[in-house]
Amino acid sequence: MNEIEKLAAAAKKASVVLSASGTMLRNKAVAAIADEIEKNSAEIIAANELDIAAARENGISESLIDRLSLSEKRIYAIAEAVRDVCRLEDPIGKLDGGGVRPNGLQIRKVRVPLGVVGMIYEARPNVTADAAVLCLKSGNACVLRGGKEAIRSNIAIAKTMRAAISSVGLPEDCITLVEDTSRQTATDMMKANGLIDVLIPRGGAGLIRSVVQNATVPVIETGTGNCHIYVDATADIDMAVRIAVNAKCSRPSVCNAAESFLIHKDAAEAFLKAVKSPLDRYQVEIRGCSRTREILGDEIRKATEEDYATEFLDYKVSVLIVDSIEEAMEHIAEYGTKHSECIVTESYKNAMLFTERVDAAAVYVNASTRFTDGGEFGLGAEIGISTQKLHARGPMGLEHLTTVKYIVTGEGQTR
Amino acid sequence: MNEIEKLAAAAKKASVVLSASGTMLRNKAVAAIADEIEKNSAEIIAANELDIAAARENGISESLIDRLSLSEKRIYAIAEAVRDVCRLEDPIGKLDGGGVRPNGLQIRKVRVPLGVVGMIYEARPNVTADAAVLCLKSGNACVLRGGKEAIRSNIAIAKTMRAAISSVGLPEDCITLVEDTSRQTATDMMKANGLIDVLIPRGGAGLIRSVVQNATVPVIETGTGNCHIYVDATADIDMAVRIAVNAKCSRPSVCNAAESFLIHKDAAEAFLKAVKSPLDRYQVEIRGCSRTREILGDEIRKATEEDYATEFLDYKVSVLIVDSIEEAMEHIAEYGTKHSECIVTESYKNAMLFTERVDAAAVYVNASTRFTDGGEFGLGAEIGISTQKLHARGPMGLEHLTTVKYIVTGEGQTR
Numbered sequence: 001m002n003e004i005e006k007l008a009a010a011a012k013k014a015s016v017v018l019s020a021s022g023t024m025l026r027n028k029a030v031a032a033i034a035d036e037i038e039k040n041s042a043e044i045i046a047a048n049e050l051d052i053a054a055a056r057e058n059g060i061s062e063s064l065i066d067r068l069s070l071s072e073k074r075i076y077a078i079a080e081a082v083r084d085v086c087r088l089e090d091p092i093g094k095l096d097g098g099g100v101r102p103n104g105l106q107i108r109k110v111r112v113p114l115g116v117v118g119m120i121y122e123a124r125p126n127v128t129a130d131a132a133v134l135c136l137k138s139g140n141a142c143v144l145r146g147g148k149e150a151i152r153s154n155i156a157i158a159k160t161m162r163a164a165i166s167s168v169g170l171p172e173d174c175i176t177l178v179e180d181t182s183r184q185t186a187t188d189m190m191k192a193n194g195l196i197d198v199l200i201p202r203g204g205a206g207l208i209r210s211v212v213q214n215a216t217v218p219v220i221e222t223g224t225g226n227c228h229i230y231v232d233a234t235a236d237i238d239m240a241v242r243i244a245v246n247a248k249c250s251r252p253s254v255c256n257a258a259e260s261f262l263i264h265k266d267a268a269e270a271f272l273k274a275v276k277s278p279l280d281r282y283q284v285e286i287r288g289c290s291r292t293r294e295i296l297g298d299e300i301r302k303a304t305e306e307d308y309a310t311e312f313l314d315y316k317v318s319v320l321i322v323d324s325i326e327e328a329m330e331h332i333a334e335y336g337t338k339h340s341e342c343i344v345t346e347s348y349k350n351a352m353l354f355t356e357r358v359d360a361a362a363v364y365v366n367a368s369t370r371f372t373d374g375g376e377f378g379l380g381a382e383i384g385i386s387t388q389k390l391h392a393r394g395p396m397g398l399e400h401l402t403t404v405k406y407i408v409t410g411e412g413q414t415r
Numbered sequence: 416m417n418e419i420e421k422l423a424a425a426a427k428k429a430s431v432v433l434s435a436s437g438t439m440l441r442n443k444a445v446a447a448i449a450d451e452i453e454k455n456s457a458e459i460i461a462a463n464e465l466d467i468a469a470a471r472e473n474g475i476s477e478s479l480i481d482r483l484s485l486s487e488k489r490i491y492a493i494a495e496a497v498r499d500v501c502r503l504e505d506p507i508g509k510l511d512g513g514g515v516r517p518n519g520l521q522i523r524k525v526r527v528p529l530g531v532v533g534m535i536y537e538a539r540p541n542v543t544a545d546a547a548v549l550c551l552k553s554g555n556a557c558v559l560r561g562g563k564e565a566i567r568s569n570i571a572i573a574k575t576m577r578a579a580i581s582s583v584g585l586p587e588d589c590i591t592l593v594e595d596t597s598r599q600t601a602t603d604m605m606k607a608n609g610l611i612d613v614l615i616p617r618g619g620a621g622l623i624r625s626v627v628q629n630a631t632v633p634v635i636e637t638g639t640g641n642c643h644i645y646v647d648a649t650a651d652i653d654m655a656v657r658i659a660v661n662a663k664c665s666r667p668s669v670c671n672a673a674e675s676f677l678i679h680k681d682a683a684e685a686f687l688k689a690v691k692s693p694l695d696r697y698q699v700e701i702r703g704c705s706r707t708r709e710i711l712g713d714e715i716r717k718a719t720e721e722d723y724a725t726e727f728l729d730y731k732v733s734v735l736i737v738d739s740i741e742e743a744m745e746h747i748a749e750y751g752t753k754h755s756e757c758i759v760t761e762s763y764k765n766a767m768l769f770t771e772r773v774d775a776a777a778v779y780v781n782a783s784t785r786f787t788d789g790g791e792f793g794l795g796a797e798i799g800i801s802t803q804k805l806h807a808r809g810p811m812g813l814e815h816l817t818t819v820k821y822i823v824t825g826e827g828q829t830r
Contacts (some may be wrong), residue, residue: 016774067605099793101793107793114804115804117772155814198805198807212608241828246829246830256734304582349798355822359820361747361821362820362822365823367520367823367826370826377821389818390529390633393818403808405774405778405808406776408780409766409780409782410779410781411654411781411782412658413666413783414658414661414662
C-alpha cells in the first residue's frame with residue numbers, strides 16, 4: 001500500500017462509522033469545527049504566515065498571495081461559512097422513491113453518502129475547511145490534497161478540524177489531509193479505486209485536464225467556463241450592455257464570468273459603441289473580429305482562433321460579429337465549455353431556440369452568466385460547478401455528494 | 416480523426432437533431448424499428464447463420480452459440496421488447512425542480528438527453544436493438560460496438576434500424592455501429608472525449624475492468640455481482656432455503672445471482688442439511704469452509720480465498736459459517752462488489768443493522784437477490800445495472816440516460 005492508499009483506507013474505515021451517524025451528531029461536529037477554527041485562529045495565522053513568506057521567496061504573484069492569505073477576518077468568515085453548512089438540510093436518509101411491487105416486495109430508494117470523497121485543489125486554504133465540512137455534513141469522509149503553497153495553513157486547519165470532530169466522538173480520519181504535495185500523491189489519488197469513491201478536482205484547466213485524463217476512479221469534472229454573451233438582433237441594447245459588463249467585469253477570475261461576446265450584425269454598431277466606455281473603465285482589453293475593428297477602430301487587437309478558445313479569467317474579452325443566431329450557436333457549440341451561455345433578446349422565438357439548442361449546464365435569457373452558483377441557485381452551498389453531464393451538472397450542493405441505495409424488504413419472495 | 420472519432424462526430428451531429436425532436440417523432444421511430452426488424456427477419460437470420468457457422472469453426476462453446484443465435488421467435492421477441500420501450504414515459508423535458516429566486520430570476524431544471532452514448536458489449540445481438548432503442552427513446556444518439564462473434568448479425572440489425580429511423584425523418588447516424596471489432600476501436604471509444612458523453616460497458620468482468628482502467632470519457636460501471644445470502648441465527652430455515660436456492664439456481668449466469676452463502680453458526684447445521692438436496696438437484700458444486708465440511712462431510716471441496724472473491728456465474732457456490740452478523744458484514748465489505756446483498760432473518764434489529772451498514776446498490780431482507788432488475792423494480796426497461804455510486808446506482812432505466820440543463824430567464828438581472 002502506498003501512502004495515499006493508507007490514508008484513503010483509514011478514511012474509508014472512518015466513513016463507515018460516519019455514514020451510520022445521525023444528523024444531530026454530524027451537525028454537532030460541524031459546529032465544533034467552526035468554534036475550534038475561531039479558537040485556533042492565532043495558530044492558523046502563524047502557519048499561514050510561513051506559507052506567505054515561502055511564497056514571497058519563491059516569487060509567487062501578489063494576486064496568488066492574496067488568495068493564499070488568512071487574516072482574523074478571513075478566518076471568521078470561514079467559521080461563519082461552516083456554520084451556514086450546519087443550518088442546511090441533511091440530504092442523508094431522504095426517500096427518493098419506492099413503493100410496493102405487485103409481488104409484495106417493498107422497495108425504498110434512500111439517499112446515502114458516497115463514502116470517501118477525494119478533492120485535489122490549488123492555493124486557497126479556505127477550500128480545506130469548505131470541502132471538509134460539506135463532505136462531513138453529507139456523511140462522507142474526505143481525502144484532501146491542496147496546493148503546496150498553502151500546505152502549512154492546510155495542516156493547521158486540518159489538525160484543528162480533526163480535533164474538533166474527535167471531541168464530539170467521530171473518528172478523526174473522517175477528515176484526512178495529504179501532507180505530501182508531490183505530483184505522485186495526486187496521481188495515486190487518481191488511481192485509488194475501491195478506496196476513493198469520487199474525485200473532484202478544483203482549480204485551473206491544466207489540473208482538471210490532468211485528472212480527467214489520468215484518473216481511473218470516478219471523477220466529477222468541474223469548472224472551466226468559456227462563457228458567451230450573445231447579443232441578438234432584437235436585443236435591448238441598454239440591457240445587453242449591463243449584462244455584458246456585469247458578466248465580464250464583476251469578477252473576471254471565476255468560471256461563470258463571460259469570456260466572449262457574440263453580436264448579431266444588426267445590433268453590432270449600437271452595442272459596441274455603448275459597451276466600449278464601461279469596458280474601458282474596467283480597462284478590459286477587447287480582441288475583435290475584423291468587423292468589430294471596423295466599428296471600434298484598428299487600435300482593437302485582432303482576435304485569433306486561440307482567443308475564442310481561451311478562458312481568459314482576466315480583464316480581456318473576445319468579440320465576434322455574426323450574421324445569425326444559428327452562427328452564434330454554432331460558435332458556442334465549437335468553442336464553449338458547456339458551462340453557462342446567455343442570449344440577450346426581445347424575440348420570443350429566438351429565446352426558445354437558444355435555450356433548446358445550446359448544450360450547457362446553464363442557459364440564460366436576459367440575465368448575467370454570473371448567477372451560475374450554488375448560493376444563487378438556492379442550493380445553499382457549493383462544492384464546485386460540474387461541467388460534465390453524468391451525476392451532476394451545474395452547481396453541486398450537498399445532494400450531489402450522495403448516492404442511493406435500494407432497500408428491499410420481503411417475506412420470502414423468490415423470482 | 417480516427418474511424419471512431421468520425422463515427423462519433425457523425426453521431427454527435429445527429430444527436431443535436433434528435434435532442435430537438437419531440438416525443439411523438441421518437442416514438443414513431445421506435446415503432447418503425449420494431450416493424451422493420453420483423454419485416455427483415457429473414458435477412459437478419461441469414462446474417463446470424465453466418466455468425467454461427469464462423470463461431471462453430473472457431474470452436475466457440477455451445478452455451479455462447481445459444482446466446483448468439485437468433486430465430487424467428489427470438490426476433491419477434493426483440494421487436495416486442497422494442498414496442499415495450501415505445502410505451503414507456505418519455506424522460507425528456509421533465510421538470511426536475513426550479514422556481515423563482517428572490518431577484519426574480521426564473522430557474523427551471525429540465526431533463527435533457529446526454530448526447531452520445533457509447534456501448535461496448537459482447538456476444539448477444541439483441542443488445543444491439545435494446546441499447547439503440549433505449550438511447551433513441553431518451554433522445555440520445557448511440558455508438559454501438561458489439562462482439563466480433565455477432566458482427567454480421569449486428570450489421571444486419573443496425574442497417575434495419577437505420578433505415579427505419581431514416582424513413583420517419585430522423586438522421587440515420589442517430590444509430591451508429593462500429594463494424595471494426597478490433598481492440599483498437601474499443602480503445603478509441605474510451606478516449607473519444609468531447610464526442611462520446613458516456614460509455615457503458617456490458618459484459619464480463621474483464622471487459623468492464625479494461626474500460627474502467629483505460630477510459631478518459633465518463634464511464635458507468637455495470638454488472639459484476641459477487642452477491643451474498645446471509646442466513647442469520649434467527650432465520651426461518653425454510654424461507655432461507657427457498658431464497659438461497661432461487662438466488663443461486665434460477666439463472667446462475669446473471670449478475671444478480673448469489674455466489675456465496677454466509678451462515679450464522681447457530682443456523683448452520685439446520686440450513687446446510689436442508690439446502691443440500693435442492694442444491695444437489697441443480698448439481699451445484701459447494702465449496703465450503705472447514706466448519707461447513709464438518710457438517711456436510713469431506714466430499715465438499717474446501718473453499719479458497721479466491722473462491723470467496725469469485726463471481727462464478729455458474730452452478731457453484733462458496734459457503735462460510737460465521738460467528739456473528741458483524742463477521743458476515745465484514746466479509747461482504749471485503750469480498751462483495753456492492754451489487755445485491757441479502758439477509759434472511761426474523762430479527763428486527765439485525766434487519767435494520769444489515770440494511771443500514773451494508774454498502775450495496777440493493778440490500779434485501781428476506782427476498783432473493785434476483786429481483787435487482789429494471790423490470791422487477793418497475794423502471795420498465797434496463798440499459799444495465801450500475802455498481803458504481805456516481806450518476807446511477809442499481810438498475811438503470813431511461814431516466815439514467817438523461818442529464819439536466821438549467822434554463823434561467825430574466826429581465827436584465829446582474830450580480
